[in-house]
Amino acid sequence: MVTKDCVCFQGESKHWEVEFEAAIRSESSESTGYTIRYIGDGEPPEEISYQVGSSSGNETLQNEVLKSSGSYCSGCSITVEDQEIDAKIEWDEETENITLKNE
Structure with a gap:
């Protein structure tokens, strides 16, 4: 299947950087993936x-990273x-919320 378009989003907080990518396959199908990277001190x-x-x-x-190929949906x-x-993201009794925006 040929990818028509790729939409990328990024956001960061004090401790985390998150990237999300959606590969648009058609008007009703896409595959997604994301990377979560620790950027905090310590x-x-x-x-x-x-x-x-x-x-x-x-x-x-x-190695301070979580990478997921995500999922594919049709329809x-x-x-x-x-x-x-x-x-x-929640860890060691801490929580951070991040809003990802198109790059």
Whole structure:
């Protein structure tokens, strides 16, 4: 399948940088992926709980980074350039909310 367009979003907080990418396949299908990177001072946490858009989970960081190929949907509402995507990261009894905007 050929990608028609790619929409990229980015945001950061005191401790985290989040990038989200949506590869638009058609008017009703896309594949998404995201990267969560620890940018804070000190040692990164071993594990985080996160939500990026509609994806969420509990994962272990690899070299201060969590990278996900995300998901593919068909017959779905696709990501548009002017929307904002909310991200939430929880670790070691701390929480940060990040709004991702189109780059």
